[in-house]
Amino acid sequence: MALKASQYDVKDLRLAREGKRRILWADNDMPVLAAIRKRFAKDKPLAGRRMSACLHVTAETANLCRTLKAGGAELVLCASNPLSTQDDVAASLVADFGIRAYAIKGEDPKTTYYRHIAAACRHSPAVTMDDGADLVNALHGKFAAFAGSVAGSMEETTTGVIRLRAMAAAGVLKFPVIAVNDAATKHLFDNRYGTGQSTIDGIIRATDILFAGKTVVVCGYGWCGRGVSTRARGAGGNVIVTEVNPIRALEAAMDGFRVMPLKQAARIGELFITVTGDIHVVDAEHFKLMKDGAIVCNSGHFDCELNLPALAKLARKINRGVRAGVDEYVLAGGRRIFVLAEGRLVNLACAEGHPASVMDMSFATQALTTEYVIRNAGSLTATVHPVPVEIENWVARAKLLAMGMKIDSLTRRQKDYLTSFEMGT
Numbered sequence: 001m002a003l004k005a006s007q008y009d010v011k012d013l014r015l016a017r018e019g020k021r022r023i024l025w026a027d028n029d030m031p032v033l034a035a036i037r038k039r040f041a042k043d044k045p046l047a048g049r050r051m052s053a054c055l056h057v058t059a060e061t062a063n064l065c066r067t068l069k070a071g072g073a074e075l076v077l078c079a080s081n082p083l084s085t086q087d088d089v090a091a092s093l094v095a096d097f098g099i100r101a102y103a104i105k106g107e108d109p110k111t112t113y114y115r116h117i118a119a120a121c122r123h124s125p126a127v128t129m130d131d132g133a134d135l136v137n138a139l140h141g142k143f144a145a146f147a148g149s150v151a152g153s154m155e156e157t158t159t160g161v162i163r164l165r166a167m168a169a170a171g172v173l174k175f176p177v178i179a180v181n182d183a184a185t186k187h188l189f190d191n192r193y194g195t196g197q198s199t200i201d202g203i204i205r206a207t208d209i210l211f212a213g214k215t216v217v218v219c220g221y222g223w224c225g226r227g228v229s230t231r232a233r234g235a236g237g238n239v240i241v242t243e244v245n246p247i248r249a250l251e252a253a254m255d256g257f258r259v260m261p262l263k264q265a266a267r268i269g270e271l272f273i274t275v276t277g278d279i280h281v282v283d284a285e286h287f288k289l290m291k292d293g294a295i296v297c298n299s300g301h302f303d304c305e306l307n308l309p310a311l312a313k314l315a316r317k318i319n320r321g322v323r324a325g326v327d328e329y330v331l332a333g334g335r336r337i338f339v340l341a342e343g344r345l346v347n348l349a350c351a352e353g354h355p356a357s358v359m360d361m362s363f364a365t366q367a368l369t370t371e372y373v374i375r376n377a378g379s380l381t382a383t384v385h386p387v388p389v390e391i392e393n394w395v396a397r398a399k400l401l402a403m404g405m406k407i408d409s410l411t412r413r414q415k416d417y418l419t420s421f422e423m424g425t
Helices: 013-027 031-043 059-070 087-095 112-122 134-140 144-149 158-169 184-207 223-234 246-254 308-314 356-375 389-402 412-418
Strands: 050-055 074-079 100-102 127-130 152-155 177-179 215-219 238-242 271-274 294-298 317-323 326-330 336-340
Touching: 013 059, 013 087, 013 356, 031 059, 031 356, 031 389, 050 059, 050 112, 050 134, 059 074, 059 087, 059 356, 074 112, 087 100, 100 112, 112 134, 127 134, 127 356, 134 144, 134 152, 134 158, 152 158, 152 356, 158 177, 177 356, 184 223, 184 271, 184 294, 184 336, 184 356, 184 389, 215 223, 223 238, 223 246, 238 246, 308 326, 308 336, 356 389
Parallel strands: 050 074, 050 127, 074 100, 127 152, 152 177, 215 238, 215 271, 271 294, 294 336
Antiparallel strands: 317 326, 326 336
16 A cells, blocks of 8 residues: 555655665675564564654665564654665655655754654654664653653664663663664674774765875774774774773774874874764864864764864855865865765765675664564563573574574583583693
């Protein structure tokens, strides 16, 4: 049955043909999720459940949505970032797969973006999915009347988990949340390899720069920072890491990267990449020290990592769109700083986000965790929970099999040894 015009908001349904090609192409590299979709279509574990998802609307996300719908979910999807939507994919979700999508690339972050989140809230979901916790925040604020129907939620990104843990600590979280971001099958691969590769991809597409010989400053050495730093070095960049955590800074140093405060790095860096999940990581004091032609971008979740209002105050002139996705800030004396993707996620705004192969694991974990939340509705407390280890192991084994690999199993004697204390040296 075709959706009514009031049940979606996308740029242009005529883009659906190309969007479907992209969705099916990504599906070729998502065998674990495809296996779950096949089972879901048979067992219908999500039958009759209303779901709302606030995610990056990409081809990979579309295959997750197809899986949830195959399981019987009544799904509404909205964008988790104003610049990350692939308009042709959103059109195909509506036209080809009958999924209610509210997402337009470049939508106004103050009006349209939140109107789309409102549509997801008014769907009165039993289960939600988030990438940054904007949907959960809305269900605790203006749309709190709909929170009572929520049995649980999944959170996809570091920033969102931080916000949700703060809510739980303050005693205001109204329903259980599964920290999918913290799953090994997510952050060890998606954050490290996905963010690492897609960030470099986005920067190159936006600027066409040569990384070889470039001084690259990576702010943050969490799993995303590890991935970005490694990929930048692999492309020939001279990588500097800045950190506030002494353990991570020490790790970066022992991984062979230079480590120093950002105020020191600001004087010598040529390309700056933030991946921290915090606010004003690159601030006015740093912009004042940067070289002419410095490029600044963000691959953390929100645009607040770069203090662009402060940069705008420093600028004598701002030239928007000097290249697609690139704004030029001209400071006193003619010194220029180039900002990519308006400070938003450079890997999604200037490229296509993570490769499908790595999202296969993240979204397989999402799908199975959704089933887990529904199966355990009413028994989970209103706090932030880890992904069950059984789900983690299943996804990892399925991915290995899809890659044509097998692993060993412990013998009975080995299991006994690992659980006993009698045997000494």
